[in-house]
Amino acid sequence: MMASIQSRSVAMIGLGSMGLGMAKSLLGAGHIVSGYDVTPAAIDALSRAGGRAGANPADAASGADIVIVVVVNAAQTETVLFGASGVVSAMPKGSVIISCATMAPDAAKSLAQRCAEQGLLYLDAPMSGGAARAGTGELTFMASGTPDAFAAARPALDAMAGKVYELGDEAGIGASFKIVNQLLAGVHIAAACEAITFASKLGLDIAKVYEVITASAGNSWMFENRVPHILDGDYSPKSAVNIFTKDLGIVSDIGRSETFPLPIAASALQLFLMTAAAGMGRDDDSSPARMIAQITGIDLPPAKEH
Structure with a gap:
């Protein structure tokens, strides 16, 4: 698609399964997209999709209106x-950083303050x-920041x-x-893995268990999404x-600090x-099912090589 009048110069730092899909959505909307990743294959994938490969984060972000991390x-x-070759040094004053990593709220607040000191906007997103x-442009963002951001x-x-x-006017709220979402997501995956291995222990056809549970009150989005991997x-x-282990670790740290x-x-984290x-x-994060199967001696469908 040709760039439209409303197009922006956008840099995507991190081109994993999420970042690459997001970059493709941006390209499809007519934005001019550059990007960087530590994995050469990911950079090549962006180039094939029509984006510009940066030599490092600062190169990718040079002149960008929006940098997504x-x-x-x-x-x-x-x-x-x-850091060395960091994007802040290459961004025009008044441009915005969209920070997407899961992190503790205090970390988001600190990064936002440091960006503001450099004349940059920061959206905790x-x-x-x-x-x-990510590839279809249908993500949910839990965002907070100033109206200008x-x-x-x-x-x-x-x-x-x-x-x-739009959850508030300061970083850390998003x-x-x-973190609340990740608490639930981790617990639901852990519960799904426990339930499907328990079903195997009971001698049930776990494919039929999947069919029945996904039509019943015990279903969850994570059960429905992850059990097919198993x-x-x-x-x-x-x-x-x-x-x-990271996100539930953050949950645990916050819980301890807040008594x-x-x-x-905590059980899911373990x-x-x-x-x-x-x-x-x-x-894959459905692997706790394999771990349970290994220590209990139950049979699951054999794992494929990857």
């Missing part, structure tokens, strides 16, 4: 922003929806989002909403176990940690 955590976000919705980010958000929740033996990482009990989230310790940290 889709990395794993606060530490990586800080490096992308302020973690998202949900998965790789498929929202206004500057809007052209990119319109291309990437099915829904944008991060807090995402049925197919496909543990290639759509979302990895280590994502939830707030989180017993169910299940993901056990799975990571068993060597499956980089595998």
